[in-house]
Amino acid sequence: xxxxxxxxxxxxxxxxxxxxxxxxxxxxxxxxxxxxxxxxxxxxxxxxxxxxxxxxxxxxxxxxxxxxxxxxxxxxxxxxxxxxxxxxxxxxxxxxxxxxxxxxxxxxxxxxxxxxxxxxxxxxxxxxxxxxxxxxxxxxxxxxxxxxxxxxxxxxxxxxxxxxxxxxxxxxxxxxxxxxxxxxxxxxxxxxxxxxxxxxxxxxxxxxxxxxxxxxxxxxxxxxx
Numbered sequence: 620x621x622x623x624x625x626x627x628x629x630x631x632x633x634x635x636x637x638x639x640x641x642x643x644x645x646x647x648x649x650x651x652x653x654x655x656x657x658x659x660x661x662x663x664x665x666x667x668x669x670x671x672x673x674x675x676x677x678x679x680x681x682x683x684x685x686x687x688x689x690x691x692x693x694x695x696x697x698x699x700x701x702x703x704x705x706x707x708x709x710x711x712x713x714x715x716x717x718x719x720x721x722x723x724x725x726x727x728x729x730x731x732x733x734x735x736x737x738x739x740x741x742x743x744x745x746x747x748x749x750x751x752x753x754x755x756x757x758x759x760x761x762x763x764x765x766x767x768x769x770x771x772x773x774x775x776x777x778x779x780x781x782x783x784x785x786x787x788x789x790x791x792x793x794x795x796x797x798x799x800x801x802x803x804x805x806x807x808x809x810x811x812x813x814x815x816x817x818x819x820x821x822x823x824x825x826x827x828x829x830x831x832x833x834x835x836x837x838x839x840x841x842x843x844x
Contacts, residue, residue, distance in 0.1 A: 685709040692716045704758035725751040726760035733766050738842075742790035744770035745840035773842035782826050782833045789822040791839040798824045798835035 690697065690705050692715060697705065701719055709715045728749050733740035743749045744767065756767045773790075774782070782800075789796050794815035800808045808827045816822050823844050826833055835841070 679707050680710045683711045685711055685713075685715065690715045700758050704755065708754075722751055722755035722759050725749055725755045726763065728752070729756065729763050729766060730760060733763065737766060737769075738790050740766050741769045741773065741842060742840040745773045745790070745842070746775050769842055773840055775840050776835050776838045779833045780831070782830055784826050784828040784830065786823055786825045786844040787841040788844040789824070789835070789838040789841055791822065791837070792816065793822075793837045793839070796822050796835065796838040798833065798838060800824070800826050800830040801832045801834075802829055803831040 684707055687702065687706050690702055690709060697715070697719070704722055705715050705719060709718045729740050729744070729752050732743055732749075740763075744752050753767060753770075756763050773787075789798075796812065796816075797810075798812075799810040802808050808830055809825060811824060812822055821844075822838065824833075824835070824841065
């Protein structure tokens, strides 16, 4: 009887030990953080291993970036101009060639659009439809600088405070484009168009001096006439 009881006790102890080992954790805290350790099979990523994402606008990222000395492609070399473009723009743990490719693609979109319609290319930059174009053009496709210069003088559809007075044209043929210029007291100084434009006719807006707010809808983008 004693031998059977002892054997049963040994078997029970072994079973409990195996169950504890297979439960997915030892319940001990991490010495560095004081937090329970996740099981070895945990899929929770370590934040330190997650690379920062590049800026969606093509500008410089807000997080840590690669120093200029490490801006080296896995194969080949970068030109000096490409290095200038990449400086301060490549997040840590990201291949600088991938960031360069994004800028090159922005240039290609501007080039393709401008080849068929320069106004469309200007409008796309003003409206933000080609992210990163403003940063890429000076370094990666300087031949498109006239398009960028024109875009930088314009502004997008919507509400604009204290616009520079002058005559502007809308980069659209939309029959629903409408605009309004108001003074500081809220009075309407000018508005239009009263009628839809004729085929091929440009939509223009003359912003008087003293305009406090210019608002437009369905006009896409504006550039000096």
